[in-house]
Amino acid sequence: MTESFNSTECLGSVLRHLEFLKNMDNGWNHRLLYTDAWNMAMDELESWMLSGNMKTRRDALGNLYGRIEGRSDKTVLLLSHYDSVESGGSYDGALGVIAGLAVLDTLFLKYGTPEHNIELLAVCDEDGGRFKSSFLGSRAITGEISYEEIEGLTDAAGLSFNAARERAGLAPIDEEILKSCKRSDILCAFELHAEQGRKLYDSGIPAGIVKTITGQYKIKAEFTGEANHAGTTTMQDRQDALVAAAELVGFVQQLARQSGCDSVGTVGVLEVRPGATNIIPDKAMLIADLRCPQSEVLLNMGCSFEKKCNELALKNGLRMHIEYLCRQMPVPMDECLTGLSREIAEELNIPYLDMFSGAGHDIQIISSIAPGAMIFVQSERGISHSPEEYTDAASIKIGMDILGEAVYRTAYKTCSQVSHSI
Template identity: 35%
Template structure:
């Protein structure tokens, strides 16, 4: 689906002075409120899929949506929708048009910031409240979604919210996965009150369009002095767990040359990851962010080591070539050190271009409101890349101070938050209230 079928009349566009009382929107205040759910001792936010903080946050958001005149509803995956119903059905068909949807994800990384994901959710709720209060019932249904999960921080699987909505993945694919405490995905979803026996509707849903407002999580906008980033495409990525198996033995009596040291082998492989990525050149990036070793005793040679691997690029062939080069290096190292090598792919997402019509409309709004903007790719993965293959999708970025994200120091100035919010309101007005 490449053509965007929503076209607003000229009367559906309005200049900035026609946005009454916009300055009264309490965007930062609601972000601060949401960050109390999962606030941790490190000064950040830890809100993982189906944990207690996550459950409290989603249910508090459902109450907030209702207070602001939206109709809240959960699906079986735990995605939360706030709906502003339109008054128009499909032309002559007697069926409701698919809604125009905005939103982002509610989960965080461990010790994350208060803006990643949450900004798009909060902005969506407040945008629909603002439009309802100042312009009444839309012609086309508008909806905000608080996606249950995007980060992959608790279970080794990312984009569960958007994947379950689009049908890209089902519970049968992930129910066996375990978190670091040994709790399975199936247990966690049930304990949180969701899943196929929860009484909530299925996650599968059809969108007319999806628009995601998000902090950049990088330094480009800040360094170049732009207020808005219009995302042109989102990088593809692959994520793996690499397992190296050796032989546990005494640290004092086993000569170095006779060891089958799984951790030493893994360390050499991790060094190879960096070398291969540097040789490939920008914009390819490869990251090892987690390493574990067994038995994990200081005077025992490691029998098993596991490390994560994340590879990203805007071209799929570059990702595939890099992975093959790394796998070849891993295999060589394992053979040289008499180690066993296993690997499991947890995620494979192709690079995705955003919808040209919506991005053109975003550009027109920025020009109308005299907001400095730039077209740019996203180096981070987002739910928008899951939605774009099934519905027209676009992303709007606002600056991140010093490019810091996934960190308690994550920060975007309120002025920048409001500029992105203004663009979102204009866009939703165009698509929801236009003819």
């Protein structure tokens, strides 16, 4: 390494941009797809890209690109998302986008035209806060999203996807428009993100190099029994749907604990019908979220969950229906690019942790069309998806130094790690 990327000069602008965004929406961070706050933030980001010598483009879905032209027809991509969850924090996604913006700007000012194009991608919808469809932006880029799926989406107010687009001044999506979002020229991709957990914070290690992004099942289980009088129906005559669902909640906890391998299990949704103190519930629906970075363990967790549902239905005289809402296997990051990230961290004397990500990220989707790497920095107390989330300037600088050097070596130099990857 002759001269490493040093983010000292651009760190101030990153902090100013993050602060600007925080204040723009009165601190709400309510950037749900196609809302006014989302639109305003995208406009602002585009103007920052333009002042940073980038050519900008929005695809039909709303993904925003800032591009520095290179000599070849291949592209090194830096990405993160620009939407937020409802009342989210100021760093989730936004940190990666704004840090990426500063990295590109600095590289261009320092080294001029790169060998390969460099693009900053601000993904329009990762968290899926409005339409409950995760990774919408990146799945449009890989071509994994169908028009039928888009057609079926509605927000909490019952507004269809295309009606929401119309309100935001965008043309309705059709099959052809969706296809136009696809990319096939990506050489490699990097995502910088604050860790959404406390491994780095607790260990005091400043950087994380992600080896694998965890697998995730979201399983909807519905029990149907018989509604009847709570006072007159004897205990042996009951078909109480909630009794089965309640036992299943405890089972999910036990299942995750017993599976080991960093498995986790959550029931965050439980609906009971009819919901009266004097009526035995005839319907209970819950959604279990099971995650594990090891494929085989996750598969076993899914099987055990299904088996338990059948047992509980039989034991309580109920009918039962299971539906997988998400069946995402663990995604390993590209070995060569994670090797490059490690090498850079070592050269820069930055202690790092080899780790898995317990949260999903756009890079796991983009990894199906290009080799990808992910870098984590600390989030104070591991807090994420909350207005309380915070990453300090020193951590941001560490992330940008690794990211900047990795982009320099892949876009300006034809580094062996990338040519080996593709």
